[in-house]
Amino acid sequence: MFPTPIEKSSRQWQISYQLILPLVLILWLAPLLAVALFSIKPDADFVNGNFWGMPSSFEMFNNYGKVFFESNMPKYLLNSLFITIPTVIGAVALSAMAGFALGVYRFKGNLLIFFMFIAGNFVPFQILMVPVRDLTIQMGMYDTVAGLVLFHVAFQTGFCTLFMRNFIRALPFPLIEAARVEGIAEWKIFWYVVLPLMKPALAALAVLIFTFIWNDYFWAVVLTQGPNAQPVTAGITEFNSQFRAAYHLMSAGSIVAALPPVLMFFIMQKHFIAGLTLGAVK
Amino acid sequence: MHSIKTSFAALAAASIAASAAMADGHALSGDLKIISDMSNPAPRAVMEGMVADFKEMHPDLNIELTIVDREAWKTQIRNALSANPPDVVNWYAANRMKPYVDAGLFADISDLWAEPEFEALASTKGAMTLDGKQWGVPYTYYQWGVYYRKDIYEELGLEEPATWEEELANCQAILDSGRKCYTIGSKFLWTAGGWFDYINSRTNGYDFHIALASGEVEWTDDRVKQTFANWRQLIDMGAFIDDHQTYSWQEAMPFMVNGEAAAYLMGNFSVAAFREGGLTDDQLDFYQFPVINPDVDYAEDAPTDTFHIASGAQNMDAAKEFLRFVTSADNQTKINSGDALGQLPVNANSSIDNDKFLAEGFEMLSNNAGGGIMQFFDRDFDAEMASVGMEGLQEFMVFPDNLDDILARLEETRQRIYN
Numbered sequence: 001m002f003p004t005p006i007e008k009s010s011r012q013w014q015i016s017y018q019l020i021l022p023l024v025l026i027l028w029l030a031p032l033l034a035v036a037l038f039s040i041k042p043d044a045d046f047v048n049g050n051f052w053g054m055p056s057s058f059e060m061f062n063n064y065g066k067v068f069f070e071s072n073m074p075k076y077l078l079n080s081l082f083i084t085i086p087t088v089i090g091a092v093a094l095s096a097m098a099g100f101a102l103g104v105y106r107f108k109g110n111l112l113i114f115f116m117f118i119a120g121n122f123v124p125f126q127i128l129m130v131p132v133r134d135l136t137i138q139m140g141m142y143d144t145v146a147g148l149v150l151f152h153v154a155f156q157t158g159f160c161t162l163f164m165r166n167f168i169r170a171l172p173f174p175l176i177e178a179a180r181v182e183g184i185a186e187w188k189i190f191w192y193v194v195l196p197l198m199k200p201a202l203a204a205l206a207v208l209i210f211t212f213i214w215n216d217y218f219w220a221v222v223l224t225q226g227p228n229a230q231p232v233t234a235g236i237t238e239f240n241s242q243f244r245a246a247y248h249l250m251s252a253g254s255i256v257a258a259l260p261p262v263l264m265f266f267i268m269q270k271h272f273i274a275g276l277t278l279g280a281v282k
Numbered sequence: 283m284h285s286i287k288t289s290f291a292a293l294a295a296a297s298i299a300a301s302a303a304m305a306d307g308h309a310l311s312g313d314l315k316i317i318s319d320m321s322n323p324a325p326r327a328v329m330e331g332m333v334a335d336f337k338e339m340h341p342d343l344n345i346e347l348t349i350v351d352r353e354a355w356k357t358q359i360r361n362a363l364s365a366n367p368p369d370v371v372n373w374y375a376a377n378r379m380k381p382y383v384d385a386g387l388f389a390d391i392s393d394l395w396a397e398p399e400f401e402a403l404a405s406t407k408g409a410m411t412l413d414g415k416q417w418g419v420p421y422t423y424y425q426w427g428v429y430y431r432k433d434i435y436e437e438l439g440l441e442e443p444a445t446w447e448e449e450l451a452n453c454q455a456i457l458d459s460g461r462k463c464y465t466i467g468s469k470f471l472w473t474a475g476g477w478f479d480y481i482n483s484r485t486n487g488y489d490f491h492i493a494l495a496s497g498e499v500e501w502t503d504d505r506v507k508q509t510f511a512n513w514r515q516l517i518d519m520g521a522f523i524d525d526h527q528t529y530s531w532q533e534a535m536p537f538m539v540n541g542e543a544a545a546y547l548m549g550n551f552s553v554a555a556f557r558e559g560g561l562t563d564d565q566l567d568f569y570q571f572p573v574i575n576p577d578v579d580y581a582e583d584a585p586t587d588t589f590h591i592a593s594g595a596q597n598m599d600a601a602k603e604f605l606r607f608v609t610s611a612d613n614q615t616k617i618n619s620g621d622a623l624g625q626l627p628v629n630a631n632s633s634i635d636n637d638k639f640l641a642e643g644f645e646m647l648s649n650n651a652g653g654g655i656m657q658f659f660d661r662d663f664d665a666e667m668a669s670v671g672m673e674g675l676q677e678f679m680v681f682p683d684n685l686d687d688i689l690a691r692l693e694e695t696r697q698r699i700y701n
Binding site: 043047048049225242244245 | 351554558
């Protein structure tokens with residue numbers, strides 16, 4: 001097996017591994033640790049240049065209190081939820097159906113449509129920036145949660161369909177044939193036979209899309225403007241005043257904004273890892 | 283303090299004038315549409331307060347106020363002015379007005395500036411003028427200058443410098459004490475623009491500086507080279523902190539707060555941060571950038587925020603009356619006070635809060651900036667010229683030997699942009 005499990009390697013290698021691991025870990029996490037440290041410092045520490053030392057006063061409650069009660073942060077968090085959850089539901093539902101059609105039915109152009117879904121994944125989204133912005137303005141959906149949701153659903157469905165179609169292809173086809181022999185309607189086959197078998201894929205995909213959308217910054221900046229529609233990733237910059245960046249509040253805000261996907265990851269860890277490898281198995 | 287007393291006398295006079303204006307303002311009616319970019323909490327409250335006051339003076343007028351995010355407004359203004367334009371909008375002075383003036387989107391309000399009340403705004407008239415006409419009114423600005431550690435100066439027995447020679451002598455004394463003369467963080471380039479504004483206007487005068495900004499002078503001109511030669515004196519002494527190109531302006535503050543550098547050429551917004559960092563008013567003080575060429579008058583950087591009337595305004599009378607109201611001495615006093623904008627009123631007859639930096643800045647801009655008011659490098663110069671220019675300035679501060687290359691590059695850009 002590759003890589004060789006650490007407990008089977010030589011003693012010297014084990015020791016050096018145990019020494020290096022914490023070092024690399026600290027190095028790797030340094031930016032995150034810094035943000036966490038900054039989030040409990042008072043503003044004065046940044047003016048004094050006390051970036052890495054002990055906080056001159058412990059301002060955790062103050063900073064996080066300001067984030068939650070004296071800023072638009074709760075509104076931004078809600079926006080993020082209202083954008084992320086409908087997108088997850090929409091993209092997963094659409095792609096499950098599209099994946100079923102592409103995976104089960106043989107029809108002319110099946111492959112062509114499937115390739116188009118895949119091709120969509122290869123379009124760099126920066127190219128779409130201007131046309132999508134113009135489109136949302138013409139549709140009157142600029143700076144709305146619905147506009148962002150619609151675009152995310154459309155854009156994520158391509159990847160999800162690829163994922164779903166391959167998963168459905170891997171299911172034992174005789175199950176579907178058996179159901180057909182029983183004379184069950186096609187939509188019932190989808191609902192009662194295929195969908196229950198797809199649960200691991202659905203869960204994995206939902207977790208994946210949740211983190212994608214929650215962490216989206218690009219489209220949030222392109223398609224929304226203010227606290228009435230902007231998600232938390234873009235809203236954090238609100239802590240910058242006209243002249244000064246409030247590093248302590250931005251750090252606290254970033255920690256808060258990063259928590260939901262992290263929580264999601266721990267709760268759904270199993271599915272998350274399954275999701276990353278699912279596509280590769282086929 | 284003398285000037286403040288006279289301001290109070292003038293304030294009384296101005297409020298009489300304001301009430302006179304109010305008297306014939308009764309006829310105002312209809313709708314007044316205002317789009318404002320004062321979206322940060324304090325400015326927002328100021329804007330809403332002004333509209334409420336104005337509404338009280340003109341009860342028949344229906345005022346529709348839209349507040350847009352300040353950053354977003356920079357991209358929206360053209361759209362807003364061309365399709366279904368509002369009556370009054372916020373913007374910035376000097377060259378930033380040019381695209382909208384050239385496109386005919388701002389209304390010419392020279393007649394307003396011809397009124398006697400507007401003489402109190404003389405300090406910013408130049409900044410509001412393009413093609414010999416005025417296109418808007420200022421409502422707030424803040425001074426730039428040298429903020430320095432008074433305690434370090436006292437320890438070394440130094441005085442605020444008034445001339446370039448004193449400046450260099452002071453700097454040498456500071457360097458000899460193991461400190462740097464100036465902190466600066468040029469990572470985001472604009473701080474170097476402040477240094478150029480001051481050294482160039484002190485060397486060649488306001489008119490030359492503005493001519494350079496509007497592309498009428500070559501960057502390779504000997505007078506420009508003289509500016510850089512003066513600047514280089516400081517750089518060669520090692521006056522600036524090391525590795526300044528890696529710091530933002532905020533990240534450069536600790537050097538001064540911790541006493542490793544003695545001064546900072548910066549805008550007045552830095553005072554709040556200095557105080558937060560623990561500097562008291564006994565430790566922190568301010569002086570006007572010293573004279574370099576005694577033949578030219580003081581010109582000061584004071585970025586000005588403004589109101590304009592759209593050329594497509596539906597209610598021109600109400601819009602003009604609103605601009606008169608905004609610039610009136612007592613409204614200026616009110617909106618620029620410490621609990622509102624905390625900046626400087628542009629009306630010389632206004633009074634200001636009891637804050638030594640505001641007092642010194644108000645005195646300086648109202649009485650000792652005879653050369654003119656600059657709007658800062660990135661507002662006076664064409665946007666693209668400014669961005670290429672500031673890169674050049676930063677490069678010069680780090681590699682002064684590259685000057686000829688840099689100037690040739692800037693000249694190439696100037697010819698491409700302005701011709």
